Amino acid sequence: GGDAPVTGGGLTYAINQEPQCVDPHATGQSVTSSVARPVVDSLVWHDTASGELRPWLASSWSVSADQRSWTFVLRTGVTFSDGTPFDAAAVRANLDHIVDPRTKSLGAAGVIAPYYRDSQVVDAHTVTVRLKQPFASLLVQLSTVAFGMQSPKWLATGGTELCTTVVGSGPFVMQGGWRKGRGVDYVRNDAYDWAPPGAPHQGPARLDSLHIKLITQDSARIGALTSGQVDAVARVPALDVKRLEGTMRVLRAEAPGENYSLFPNTASRVFSDVRVRQAFRGGIDWDNLVQRLFFGAYRTAAGPLSPATRFVAPATTTAVPYDPARAGQLLDEAGWRGRDAEGYRTRDGKRLTVRFASVKAAETAENVTLSEQVQAEARKLGFDVQIVNLPISQVINNAQRGTYELMATGFSGPDADVLRKLFGSDGVAVPGRMGSNIAKYRNATLDRLLADAQLTTEEPRRAALYAQAQKQVVDDAAVIPVYAAGSLIATTRSVDGVVFDGEASPSFYAATRSR
Amino acid sequence: MLVVRDLSVTFGSGRHRVDAVRGISLTLRAGRCLAVVGESGSGKSVTARALLGLAGDHATVRAGALELDGTDLTRLGPRQWRRVRGRLIGLVPQAAMVALDPLRTVGREVAEPLRLHRAVPPADIGERVVELLTDTGVPEPRIRVRQRPGQLSGGQRQRVLIASAIACRPPLVIADEPTTALDVTVQAQILTLLDDLRRAGTAVLLISHDLAVVAQLADEIAVMRDGRIVEHGPAARVLTAPEHDYTRRLLDAVPGRGGPPAPPPSAPVVLRADGLVKTYPRPGRAAPLRAVDGVSLRLHAGETLGVVGESGSGKSTLARLVSAMVAPDAGSVELDGGPWHDLSERERRGRRTEIQTIYQDPLSSFDPRHTVEVILRHALQAGGERRRTVTDLLDLVGLEHGLARRRPALLSGGQQQRVAIARALAVRPRVIVCDEPVSALDVSVAAQVLRLLVGLQREHGLAYLFISHHLGVVREVSHRVLVLKDGRVVESGVTGEVLDAPSHPYTRSLLKAVPAMPPREAMR
Amino acid sequence: MRLVWSRCGHALLVLWGALTLTFLALHLTRGSVVDAIVGNNTQVTPAVRAQIVQDYGLGRPLWQQYLSYLGRLLHGDLGTSYQLQTPVRAAIAEQLPPTLQLMGLATLLAVTTTLVVAVATARRPAWLRAPFALLEVAGVAVPQFWLAILLLTVFSFGLHWFPAFADGPAGLVLPAVALAVPMAGILTQLLRDGLERALEQPFATTARARGQRERGVLVRHALRHALPPALTIFGLLLGSMIGGAVVVEQVFSRPGIGSLLLTAVTGKDIPVVLGVVAVTATGYVAINLIVDLLYPLLDPRLKD
Amino acid sequence: MAVADLPPADLAVLSGRRRARGVGPVLAAVFLVLLAVAAIAPGLLAPGSPDTTSTADLLRPPGAGHLFGTDQNGRDVYTRIVHGTRDSLLAGLAATALALAAGIVVGAVGALGGRIADNLTMRLVEVLLAVPGLVTALLIVAVAGPGTTTLIMAIGFIGMPAYARLVRGQILQLRGSAFVEAAVAQGLRPARVAVRHIIPNAVPPVLLLATIGTGAAIGASAALSFLGLGPRPPDPQWGAMLQQGQDYFAVAWWTATIPGVVLTLTVLAITTLGQHLQRRFDGGNPG
Numbered sequence A: 001g002g003d004a005p006v007t008g009g010g011l012t013y014a015i016n017q018e019p020q021c022v023d024p025h026a027t028g029q030s031v032t033s034s035v036a037r038p039v040v041d042s043l044v045w046h047d048t049a050s051g052e053l054r055p056w057l058a059s060s061w062s063v064s065a066d067q068r069s070w071t072f073v074l075r076t077g078v079t080f081s082d083g084t085p086f087d088a089a090a091v092r093a094n095l096d097h098i099v100d101p102r103t104k105s106l107g108a109a110g111v112i113a114p115y116y117r118d119s120q121v122v123d124a125h126t127v128t129v130r131l132k133q134p135f136a137s138l139l140v141q142l143s144t145v146a147f148g149m150q151s152p153k154w155l156a157t158g159g160t161e162l163c164t165t166v167v168g169s170g171p172f173v174m175q176g177g178w179r180k181g182r183g184v185d186y187v188r189n190d191a192y193d194w195a196p197p198g199a200p201h202q203g204p205a206r207l208d209s210l211h212i213k214l215i216t217q218d219s220a221r222i223g224a225l226t227s228g229q230v231d232a233v234a235r236v237p238a239l240d241v242k243r244l245e246g247t248m249r250v251l252r253a254e255a256p257g258e259n260y261s262l263f264p265n266t267a268s269r270v271f272s273d274v275r276v277r278q279a280f281r282g283g284i285d286w287d288n289l290v291q292r293l294f295f296g297a298y299r300t301a302a303g304p305l306s307p308a309t310r311f312v313a314p315a316t317t318t319a320v321p322y323d324p325a326r327a328g329q330l331l332d333e334a335g336w337r338g339r340d341a342e343g344y345r346t347r348d349g350k351r352l353t354v355r356f357a358s359v360k361a362a363e364t365a366e367n368v369t370l371s372e373q374v375q376a377e378a379r380k381l382g383f384d385v386q387i388v389n390l391p392i393s394q395v396i397n398n399a400q401r402g403t404y405e406l407m408a409t410g411f412s413g414p415d416a417d418v419l420r421k422l423f424g425s426d427g428v429a430v431p432g433r434m435g436s437n438i439a440k441y442r443n444a445t446l447d448r449l450l451a452d453a454q455l456t457t458e459e460p461r462r463a464a465l466y467a468q469a470q471k472q473v474v475d476d477a478a479v480i481p482v483y484a485a486g487s488l489i490a491t492t493r494s495v496d497g498v499v500f501d502g503e504a505s506p507s508f509y510a511a512t513r514s515r
Numbered sequence B: 001m002l003v004v005r006d007l008s009v010t011f012g013s014g015r016h017r018v019d020a021v022r023g024i025s026l027t028l029r030a031g032r033c034l035a036v037v038g039e040s041g042s043g044k045s046v047t048a049r050a051l052l053g054l055a056g057d058h059a060t061v062r063a064g065a066l067e068l069d070g071t072d073l074t075r076l077g078p079r080q081w082r083r084v085r086g087r088l089i090g091l092v093p094q095a096a097m098v099a100l101d102p103l104r105t106v107g108r109e110v111a112e113p114l115r116l117h118r119a120v121p122p123a124d125i126g127e128r129v130v131e132l133l134t135d136t137g138v139p140e141p142r143i144r145v146r147q148r149p150g151q152l153s154g155g156q157r158q159r160v161l162i163a164s165a166i167a168c169r170p171p172l173v174i175a176d177e178p179t180t181a182l183d184v185t186v187q188a189q190i191l192t193l194l195d196d197l198r199r200a201g202t203a204v205l206l207i208s209h210d211l212a213v214v215a216q217l218a219d220e221i222a223v224m225r226d227g228r229i230v231e232h233g234p235a236a237r238v239l240t241a242p243e244h245d246y247t248r249r250l251l252d253a254v255p256g257r258g259g260p261p262a263p264p265p266s267a268p269v270v271l272r273a274d275g276l277v278k279t280y281p282r283p284g285r286a287a288p289l290r291a292v293d294g295v296s297l298r299l300h301a302g303e304t305l306g307v308v309g310e311s312g313s314g315k316s317t318l319a320r321l322v323s324a325m326v327a328p329d330a331g332s333v334e335l336d337g338g339p340w341h342d343l344s345e346r347e348r349r350g351r352r353t354e355i356q357t358i359y360q361d362p363l364s365s366f367d368p369r370h371t372v373e374v375i376l377r378h379a380l381q382a383g384g385e386r387r388r389t390v391t392d393l394l395d396l397v398g399l400e401h402g403l404a405r406r407r408p409a410l411l412s413g414g415q416q417q418r419v420a421i422a423r424a425l426a427v428r429p430r431v432i433v434c435d436e437p438v439s440a441l442d443v444s445v446a447a448q449v450l451r452l453l454v455g456l457q458r459e460h461g462l463a464y465l466f467i468s469h470h471l472g473v474v475r476e477v478s479h480r481v482l483v484l485k486d487g488r489v490v491e492s493g494v495t496g497e498v499l500d501a502p503s504h505p506y507t508r509s510l511l512k513a514v515p516a517m518p519p520r521e522a523m524r
Numbered sequence C: 001m002r003l004v005w006s007r008c009g010h011a012l013l014v015l016w017g018a019l020t021l022t023f024l025a026l027h028l029t030r031g032s033v034v035d036a037i038v039g040n041n042t043q044v045t046p047a048v049r050a051q052i053v054q055d056y057g058l059g060r061p062l063w064q065q066y067l068s069y070l071g072r073l074l075h076g077d078l079g080t081s082y083q084l085q086t087p088v089r090a091a092i093a094e095q096l097p098p099t100l101q102l103m104g105l106a107t108l109l110a111v112t113t114t115l116v117v118a119v120a121t122a123r124r125p126a127w128l129r130a131p132f133a134l135l136e137v138a139g140v141a142v143p144q145f146w147l148a149i150l151l152l153t154v155f156s157f158g159l160h161w162f163p164a165f166a167d168g169p170a171g172l173v174l175p176a177v178a179l180a181v182p183m184a185g186i187l188t189q190l191l192r193d194g195l196e197r198a199l200e201q202p203f204a205t206t207a208r209a210r211g212q213r214e215r216g217v218l219v220r221h222a223l224r225h226a227l228p229p230a231l232t233i234f235g236l237l238l239g240s241m242i243g244g245a246v247v248v249e250q251v252f253s254r255p256g257i258g259s260l261l262l263t264a265v266t267g268k269d270i271p272v273v274l275g276v277v278a279v280t281a282t283g284y285v286a287i288n289l290i291v292d293l294l295y296p297l298l299d300p301r302l303k304d
Numbered sequence D: 001m002a003v004a005d006l007p008p009a010d011l012a013v014l015s016g017r018r019r020a021r022g023v024g025p026v027l028a029a030v031f032l033v034l035l036a037v038a039a040i041a042p043g044l045l046a047p048g049s050p051d052t053t054s055t056a057d058l059l060r061p062p063g064a065g066h067l068f069g070t071d072q073n074g075r076d077v078y079t080r081i082v083h084g085t086r087d088s089l090l091a092g093l094a095a096t097a098l099a100l101a102a103g104i105v106v107g108a109v110g111a112l113g114g115r116i117a118d119n120l121t122m123r124l125v126e127v128l129l130a131v132p133g134l135v136t137a138l139l140i141v142a143v144a145g146p147g148t149t150t151l152i153m154a155i156g157f158i159g160m161p162a163y164a165r166l167v168r169g170q171i172l173q174l175r176g177s178a179f180v181e182a183a184v185a186q187g188l189r190p191a192r193v194a195v196r197h198i199i200p201n202a203v204p205p206v207l208l209l210a211t212i213g214t215g216a217a218i219g220a221s222a223a224l225s226f227l228g229l230g231p232r233p234p235d236p237q238w239g240a241m242l243q244q245g246q247d248y249f250a251v252a253w254w255t256a257t258i259p260g261v262v263l264t265l266t267v268l269a270i271t272t273l274g275q276h277l278q279r280r281f282d283g284g285n286p287g
């Protein structure tokens, strides 16, 4: 960059996963945020630099004393790309669309539906969102793409096209919708004049057009970048980072939410004993694994939450040291003293077996490598880790029936409320109902801490509650944090101005591409 | 016109070396016919191909001289050779049934040499093809040109081959076994055709293993054996006063010149068939084919009943009916006065050994994985035999013991046929159905097999149902004859009567077609 | 005419069988359809789940779902994708062309290579023939996806000869080659063997004796004899090409029926799987029908 | 998978007559003997453990110490290849055996069981051929859960129709042959005829298809591994190695290339030897 920014031209960005439905309200996939973000704006802007929540399409807001009514004053002069003006009715239409069961929302609805009562249009540019119970995370949630503002006229069509095209007020306009297996094209929205205040610039985007292309295979995607067939790629494998850094620009951002972690099934025979969980966590040198296997591309996790998450506790309170000797002791104490012919620990003649359920097809190569390394390291402790690859529907079935000891996941969420999904008692899956508490962890104290954190918007108070909660799950070894996952993207050197938003999705609003 | 001196052809080298032709010399003048005779494998076809430069990939051809109309053929390059083939020398290849491309129309096949050698302007090719087919006596030539070889009879195909060979009016025509595997009637027509060619001034090199055939046509005869010419001379002389022992043996082997065997003493009927009918469905709406249509016969112990008839007249079908391999649509067969067809397969199984069949193509009747020994051992087991051994059987049919360990595929045709006979005899049958037992064999071998069959009959009192399209063969072995035409018996009776004084015109036409040999002055 | 009817009936039977088998197998897989649709989105509300069950009729007994599927199929309605939430017919209509292009070009490449190589090497000296023979067997032996990756790495990323991800025809080349190699390998072996067999037939000697050149014997006589068996195999290979297409599309990140199928099967997107099976089974039946019809053209004896 | 689809008559064409002599079959045999040793006693060729990881030795290129380099977990690729032989071959062999057994049963029932049985089995075979093999495989894996056993079942199932067709064709053809007629004429019971003549003659072409099919099955198991349906980690099956290695292709070519080459060579060797043996068999029985 430097002098006069280059404008015009097109940029092709290759992503690794196909969005099944690009409607950000309906989708449950995080990849959709990269696809929808160029098109939709949000009410609130999450300033990653300061961690603050700042105005965007809402120019100001206030919350009632009972924490149940949020009133937003909207920015004027904003129009959706189909000409529909952005106003209070539009906000209401968006929120109503999210919670409407017919939208079959797999993501956003789950976040807000338990709280949302309705939205009331106060005047053309003032809207009040009324809640059934306090939900302090509302603001930060509204900053996510899942709550991005789409044209109410478009939403009203209600057809299946909503899954292929998004019509919003963003700096780009989708052309022709998502083409399955291929990607999607955008052109600049020339009328755009409502970028968030902290954006690199104001006014229309600099690129004439943007193209998102689907290249699922990692090596192919990197090859496409290095051979000049695309300008930017998502999800750079850690392995390639060093190699690319010489010739390309590698950009990274840690995603808010939970770190990539292993979850012991605390209801399982093996891991119901906290000592066994602690042994598994403390007996493996996670830092070494992460730094070696990922070639320094990611930071080793120091607790359940990623450093980019609001209200993450200081590492000093949640980090656990590597201590294999202590791990051995713990296992002995827990009764796993015997050893069988293959060197695995046994108790009452039964082997210390850990079924590690995973959906290989959906895993990155790195995580697969990691899981095999964990298998090898755990073996040294006497664990027989069996990696069971299953299709997603069967993993879910197993999760409900509890037929696993270990599962891995990274769960994104803008603030520490993600803990409630992960460890709240009502998140435990039972037959017929899936849940996100795959550790099957139940703790009334924790439940209370997390519920209380939603009752107040006072940030220090919330931070304290969340810190306590994080310490709780760490002490109980309900989670084995591994690394802070994030967004690793690479662009050619001619691309400039790509930044990350609060969800670690790249924003091409200010991007330029010189020739 | 054609001068061949010291021609030799070898295949392969070292251990695998085969000397197929070992220094033969021939000359042939326009309007003359030279016949090359000799048993199978004597090198006749190889000679023919060598004259066209087509001896094969692995062949080494050497010749003192190879001249055609003064051109030295030994000096020709591939391109010049192509100009000789079809234009200067026409070849009528062996195996008429497969020598035409089954996927192309007859017209295109005949036109090919015309086109390649630009013998006539392209526009006239069609007319010329029709003309050629007419000349060679192919009926309805305008229809035939659009048909494929599969739609033509064997004789017609042979004529098409001749038409194609003479299309460019080559001065020399080589006809390699032009009549084997053809019915006698058709054979006669082909020989006439070749004779016409010769009269018109073409030099004809006729190759055959059958002296009776060449007797009709040849001006000169060369007798080949093991790649050498053992006797060469004017036809009349060679046929009537052969000098070489081998020639004499060949002449002796020509069947049908002895009288029919004496009638056996009267004996009981072993096999009796009455009003047998077998129909086969035909594609489309056509009425079903009556392959066997009301045939009745009696076969006495120790007797041979000959069945003759053209190809397709139902002979093999009759054989399969008699041996209960197919069920008749009507009529019945009795064995030893008892029921045979009316038995259930289970009941019949125990008595199956009483009727055995010797097939036209013996090789396919052997399990390809089994050795001669295994085949015969199984047969002995099937016959419940205790006393005789495989060696006894080999002795019976005059086979060397060493052959027992070979698989039939590695035996010669005559040897294969002997194994087939041995297998049939192993189960001590009462009746043997011989379906064209010698038609795949060359004359001298055929004669041996026939002698064997006759001898065995005398010794064991076997009854034969002897099927053949070759009247000479039938005459030599049969006591009585049955003439089949289109599935019906048109004439039957004692061999001598039927074949010497036929009453039915069909029988007469069959007989007339049999090539006659000039009487020989025995010079033993 | 009767033949045509019985052929169609036969084809319908095969189609029905294929669909029924797939339907049953899909339902036999563990885990409920709703779970598969929801996937790892663990925070889905009960209302949404209920809506999914209702929209897709998942609450009904299996036999009702089966019958209603067949019923709708009779009206040409392939249903709606669970995952994509778009009509299956539209999804297939969108994904079929790229796959057909891919398979079309691959077939063209395979057939051309086969004809050229087989004709050029039939009955030629070993030094000419052996390398090709080895390549052919190797072409069949090499794992297709690995070959695809190799091609991609070498010719697209390394040598920059072909773009790998362009929508245009240039982007089609490498995937088509990857798909064509095994097919060409098998067909070339077959065709050359057929040619060599035919060249040893007596009719080939007859043609040579007429003055026909070796090339002429090959092209005018032998080829027609060698083609029919190659054609049968060609039909079968075409039918099973879809499996290769899945792999190749995956490696090259190409849109197409293969990718559609793969995600649908793992995601239990039953209407899509059934739709794809319906298409491929129809394709299989149609190809075999065409082969059967072509046969008499190559070998007119079959008409008689 | 493709080769296993060949119909009988044409299979003979495919395999029967390549006259290539030379060292091909010898090399193939030597290679297969090596593989057999690796399968039976991997420790002889590679004493180490295939699962020993070393985070200090990730993706080392081939060289001294690591003949074929190391993989993304720092495991020795050579050791893994050797120790993976048994599973990789077993998958192909077992799948082929399964396909063969099922195919023989279905084919024999079709050929010998009368018109209705014939119609039923052949329609079934057609239906199975009409469903893309991959779909069938994916479905089987989805029903039975992944792992080597399922993989074998799936590939075996896909291969079955080809064998069924071949067996049926062979039996029908042999039943009409002259030598079977000759055996019947000697009064042999049908069971005897079947045991003595039909089965032994039907077996060689079926076995030939099986040799080619084994190669195809090994390849198919690799392809299914590629699609994520492979064996359980850390089993060093070649297909799985290949699949994992491809993610590292640009940086560490050897992780994918070596299993790919070994896999190709194996299939090549099996096919070459199978064709050679068939040729030998044919040589004894022209016609």
Ligand SMILES: Nc1ncnc2c1ncn2[C@@H]1O[C@H](COP(=O)(O)OP(=O)(O)OP(=O)(O)O)[C@@H](O)[C@H]1O
Binding pocket: B011, B012, B018, B019, B020, B038, B039, B040, B041, B042, B043, B044, B045, B046, B047, B055, B056, B058, B094, B209, B442
């Ligand atoms: N291409 C070849 N390679 C090796 N040997 C051959 C070849 N062609 C012919 N022979 C051998 O040459 C010898 C002569 O064969 P040829 O075909 O000339 O016999 P023939 O006299 O025509 O017999 P027939 O009456 O059976 O046609 C035989 O031993 C045969 O096996």
Ligand SMILES: Nc1ncnc2c1ncn2[C@@H]1O[C@H](COP(=O)(O)OP(=O)(O)OP(=O)(O)O)[C@@H](O)[C@H]1O
Binding pocket: B280, B281, B289, B291, B309, B310, B311, B312, B313, B314, B315, B316, B317, B318, B469
């Ligand atoms: N299984 C069958 N199905 C249909 N038609 C048949 C069958 N077997 C024989 N025919 C037909 O029955 C007729 C008589 O055949 P058959 O084999 O008995 O003749 P043939 O006298 O033995 O002839 P050739 O001398 O050629 O052996 C022929 O037209 C033949 O095509």
Ligand SMILES: [Mg+2]
Binding pocket: B044, B045, B046, B094, B176, B177
């Ligand atoms: Mg000959």
Ligand SMILES: [Mg+2]
Binding pocket: B315, B316, B317, B360, B435, B436
């Ligand atoms: Mg006959």
